[in-house]
Amino acid sequence: MTAQASPGKSRASFARRYRLFPVFRHVMLIFWASIVLFPIFWMVATSFKDSGEWVSWPPHWLPEDPTMLNYRQIFAFTASGFDEKLSREATEQAFSIWSSLRDSAVIASVSSLVSLLLGTFLAYSISRFGVGGKNFRYMILTIRMVPPIVIAIPIVMYYAILVPYATELLFSVRVSMFDTYTGLGLLYMATTLPFVIWMMLSFIDEVPYTLEHAARVMGAGRIYTLRRVVIPLVAPGMVVTFLFIFILNWSEFLLALTLTQPKVSTMPVLLNKFQSAVEGRLYGPQAAIGTVITIPVVILGVLIQKHLITGFSFGTIRK
Amino acid sequence: MAEAGRKRSAQRRGISSWLAQERVFRLIPFIMVEGLFLLLLATPFVLTVYISLLKWRANRPFEMAYFHGLGNYARVLSDTDFWWALGRTFYFAAVAVSLELLIGFFLAMLAYRQFRGRRFYITIFLIPMMVVPVVVGYNFSMIYVDSGPLNQILAPFLELFGFNPRIRWLSYPAAAQWAVILSDVWQWTSLTFLIFLSGFTALPQQLTNAARILGASRWQIFWRVHLPLLKPAIVIAVVIRSMEALKLFDQAVLLTFGGPGTATETIAFFLWRQVWQFNKYSFGAAASVVLLVLFSGLIFYGIHLLVRERAIVQEEQPL
Numbered sequence: 001m002t003a004q005a006s007p008g009k010s011r012a013s014f015a016r017r018y019r020l021f022p023v024f025r026h027v028m029l030i031f032w033a034s035i036v037l038f039p040i041f042w043m044v045a046t047s048f049k050d051s052g053e054w055v056s057w058p059p060h061w062l063p064e065d066p067t068m069l070n071y072r073q074i075f076a077f078t079a080s081g082f083d084e085k086l087s088r089e090a091t092e093q094a095f096s097i098w099s100s101l102r103d104s105a106v107i108a109s110v111s112s113l114v115s116l117l118l119g120t121f122l123a124y125s126i127s128r129f130g131v132g133g134k135n136f137r138y139m140i141l142t143i144r145m146v147p148p149i150v151i152a153i154p155i156v157m158y159y160a161i162l163v164p165y166a167t168e169l170l171f172s173v174r175v176s177m178f179d180t181y182t183g184l185g186l187l188y189m190a191t192t193l194p195f196v197i198w199m200m201l202s203f204i205d206e207v208p209y210t211l212e213h214a215a216r217v218m219g220a221g222r223i224y225t226l227r228r229v230v231i232p233l234v235a236p237g238m239v240v241t242f243l244f245i246f247i248l249n250w251s252e253f254l255l256a257l258t259l260t261q262p263k264v265s266t267m268p269v270l271l272n273k274f275q276s277a278v279e280g281r282l283y284g285p286q287a288a289i290g291t292v293i294t295i296p297v298v299i300l301g302v303l304i305q306k307h308l309i310t311g312f313s314f315g316t317i318r319k
Numbered sequence: 320m321a322e323a324g325r326k327r328s329a330q331r332r333g334i335s336s337w338l339a340q341e342r343v344f345r346l347i348p349f350i351m352v353e354g355l356f357l358l359l360l361a362t363p364f365v366l367t368v369y370i371s372l373l374k375w376r377a378n379r380p381f382e383m384a385y386f387h388g389l390g391n392y393a394r395v396l397s398d399t400d401f402w403w404a405l406g407r408t409f410y411f412a413a414v415a416v417s418l419e420l421l422i423g424f425f426l427a428m429l430a431y432r433q434f435r436g437r438r439f440y441i442t443i444f445l446i447p448m449m450v451v452p453v454v455v456g457y458n459f460s461m462i463y464v465d466s467g468p469l470n471q472i473l474a475p476f477l478e479l480f481g482f483n484p485r486i487r488w489l490s491y492p493a494a495a496q497w498a499v500i501l502s503d504v505w506q507w508t509s510l511t512f513l514i515f516l517s518g519f520t521a522l523p524q525q526l527t528n529a530a531r532i533l534g535a536s537r538w539q540i541f542w543r544v545h546l547p548l549l550k551p552a553i554v555i556a557v558v559i560r561s562m563e564a565l566k567l568f569d570q571a572v573l574l575t576f577g578g579p580g581t582a583t584e585t586i587a588f589f590l591w592r593q594v595w596q597f598n599k600y601s602f603g604a605a606a607s608v609v610l611l612v613l614f615s616g617l618i619f620y621g622i623h624l625l626v627r628e629r630a631i632v633q634e635e636q637p638l
Contacts, residue, residue, distance in 0.1 A: 025429045026436075032426060033443045039458035039505065040450070042468060046461060057466040057485060058474070118355075121348035129345040138626050143356065145618045146611065147566045149587040153594055153607040154363035162366050190359045193352060222344055223335075251451035253569045254587065258595060268453035272573060283461065290454040301449030302442060 040294070046287035047071070054283040070288035097289060100270040107181055107266065108249040111188040116242050118189070119196025120204075124230065126197070127204045128212075137201060144194040151191070152258045159183050159259065179263050187255055192245040199244065203237030204230070240307040243300050250297055267293045364611075371604035384601070391605035400581065401606060404589035405613075411496070411585065412564035415503040419560055420553075422504070423511025430512075431519035441516070448509040456573025459502040463488040463574075492582035495575045499583050502570045507563070511556045518552030519545075551628040558621040565614070586610065 046054065047070050049063040074097045125131040132139075159177040167175040177183035207230055215225045231238075253268040261269065271293065274286045337343060371391050375384030395401055430440055447455070462469050465485045470477075474484035488494045522545060530544050568587040571577060577584040577592065584592070590610070594603035 022434065025434070028429055029426070029436075029440045032422075033440060035505070036443055036447055036509075038468075039455070039462060040446070042461060043454070043458050055464060055466045059466055059468055059471050061468075118348060118352055122352045125345045125348050131345055131349045135626065138622050141622055141625070142615075142618050143360065145562045145614075145621065147587055147614060149566075149568065149590045150607045150611045150614070151360065151363075153590065153603050154367035155359075156594075157370055157600065157604065158363035158366055162362070186355070186359055190355055193355070197352075247449060251453070253451075253453050253572075254591070257572075258591065268451055268569075271453050271457060286457060287461070290451075290457050293451050294454050297451060298446055298449045301445070305442065305445055 043287050043290050043294075046283055047291045049284055049287075051284060070284040071292075074285050074288050074292070097267070097270060097292065100265050100267050101292075103181070103260075103264050104250060104266040107185050107188065107264075108246055110181075111185040112192065112242055112246045112249055114185075115189040115192050115196050115245065116238060119193050119241075120200045120231075120234070120238060122193075123197045123200035123204050124226065127201055128209070137197070140194045140197055144191070148191070148254045151187070152255055155187060155255075156258055179260050181264060184256060184259050184264065184266075187259065188249045188252065191252075191255070192248055195245055195248070196241055199241045200234065200237065203234045203241075207233045237307075240304045243304045247297050247301060250293075367604045368608055370601055371608050373601050375601045387601070391601050392609065394602060395606045395609050400584075400589065401586075403581070404584050404586045405610075407496075407584065408565055408567060408586045411500055411503070411567055412561055415500045415507070416557065416560045416564050418500070418504045419508045419511045420556060422508045423556070424515050424553075426508070426512050427515035427519050431516055444512050445509050447506045448513070450506065452506065452569035453573055455502055455506050456570040459498060459505070459570070460489070460574050463498055489575055490579050492579055495579060495583050499567070499570050499574055502574060503564065503567065507560060511560060514552050514556045514559075515549070518549045522548055554624050554628050558624055562618070562621055565617075 045061070045063055048066045048068070049060065050065055050067045050069060053060050053063060053065070076096050122131070126137055156178070163177050164174045167173055177186075211229055211233075212225050215229050216222070220228070251268060252266075253272070256266040256269050257272065260266065265273075267289070271286065271289050274282055274289070370384075372387060372389070373384040374387035374390065426444065430437060430444075450458075461467060465487045469488070470484050470486055473486075477484040477486075488498060526544055526548070527540060530540050535543070566587060567585045568591070571583050571585050571588045575583040577588050581589075590603055590606055593599045593606065
């Protein structure tokens with residue numbers, strides 16, 4: 001605020017810079033803002049274009065003949081109930097995003113919720129009792145840093161070989177975890193737990209221990225204290241953490257691509273399916289799918305934006 | 320567990336009082352989380368080490384695989400494509416992360432002081448982080464299309480020099496590599512911006528004022544006061560972003576599918592292709608073991624850096 005007003009020396013060049021700096025700042029910031037917004041704008045614009053405008057030259061900046069057809073196509077019910085009138089050509093594949101939307105929503109929300117609960121309790125134990133040793137809170141981050149492909153290859157063999165063998169041996173039923181909600185959901189829990197623990201640690205560390213101590217002295221049980229004293233104080237933090245890992249799970253691609261299909265498929269995998277069809281790419285419906293996946297997450301993200309830094313600062317930046 | 324304690328039956332009360340004991344209570348979440356990790360990450364990994372010693376491709380049943388010794392490891396280590404993919408991944412990560420750091424730092428420097436429209440800019444700058452990576456890949460593939468907006472913007476210049484403006488960017492190796500890098504920069508500059516922004520806002524005002532009173536120029540204040548104070552933020556940004564950039568997969572699949580040729584094949588994509596397209600399971604298992612060994616050094620070094628910065632900050636805290 002006061003940094004530009006250097007006291008003492010008043011030089012002509014400085015006065016000029018003082019006046020020009022805000023202009024320069026706005027120019028730079030607007031430039032970057034337009035770079036940031038352009039791809040999103042282009043996607044939304046494409047989602048309202050009809051097939052003739054998708055790849056026309058010169059490209060149309062705005063849809064000249066806005067249509068809802070792309071959205072009506074992707075929201076059309078299952079393959080069998082596909083409305084022929086929505087198809088542009090006879091060869092066009094029938095598709096619908098409903099089942100993927102359901103898969104994504106169920107897997108992302110359930111696994112985020114479970115890992116939030118587990119992670120919060122573990123963060124509490126780490127913060128209050130120092131469970132797992134002094135450096136446990138850092139060591140847990142290693143899991144997050146391992147490239148997912150290194151996890152995916154073992155997991156696919158595990159789900160496809162060891163789990164069926166083991167269940168057949170123990171319960172004499174072949175259970176495959178491949179291509180199921182449980183299989184993918186469990187893995188999402190394992191990969192997001194480090195983030196939950198980290199974010200919740202930074203919230204729980206701020207709850208003064210004296211409060212809990214007072215409750216304990218007055219005769220409250222340990223679980224009662226946790227439920228009535230600690231949880232209400234960190235509830236906002238839990239909401240932020242939940243939304244954050246929900247976004248992570250919602251956009252996860254590699255594990256979903258390798259561990260599901262054909263029965264279960266999440267939204268990113270569905271979008272990829274359209275992309276791989278090189279011939280006759282359906283740009284419009286793809287853009288519509290992209291918009292549908294992106295908009296809710298961006299809104300969630302803008303809501304928790306203020307708190308996001310807590311999850312990323314890794315405790316090294318002072319507020 | 321917490322709910323069980325509230326039930327009135329005598330047997331339940333016995334269990335709940337056992338659970339509420341100090342030494343038991345603190346370990347419950349730890350055991351659950353560690354159990355999940357053990358079951359879901361450690362066991363598959365042991366299985367992978369075993370499979371990496373077999374000769375097995377998915378075209379044969381698993382029972383017919385036979386022991387192969389260290390043959391797979393020898394094949395991985397002598398596979399030039401593997402090393403090229405690894406080198407390419409490091410090249411992408413280095414270029415992308417340094418661009419992200421520079422742009423993020425510059426933007427944070429412009430935006431950290433109060434001025435009109437600051438919140439608006441920050442909100443916009445943070446949006447890319449929340450966009451699903453698959454959608455980013457899709458968006459950029461639309462922009463690079465031969466009749467896309469990029470060529471439209473460049474058209475006046477290109478026509479001036481007599482080029483056909485409808486360039487197929489993604490069929491040139493160098494251009495495709497830059498496309499992948501730029502899409503990464505577009506998405507993750509928001510994260511470095513966020514980290515640096517919180518670092519800048521946390522700068523203590525007294526130190527800046529003291530330096531100014533002592534007669535330091537703006538340049539000196541920046542290099543001698545601000546930059547050392549920002550070191551934790553810089554370390555965090557470098558560690559987190561490098562770790563994430565080395566996982567690059569989503570954009571490489573959506574934007575270029577590793578092409579043209581193998582120009583944008585990152586290590587994650589290379590392994591995915593070996594296992595899921597060529598069904599070389601035991602090769603993939605050996606490669607993922609090798610990769611984990613190579614990465615674990617990096618991961619521990621990164622964690623070490625984070626821990627060190629954190630320790631420094633904690634020592635300074637009572638200031």
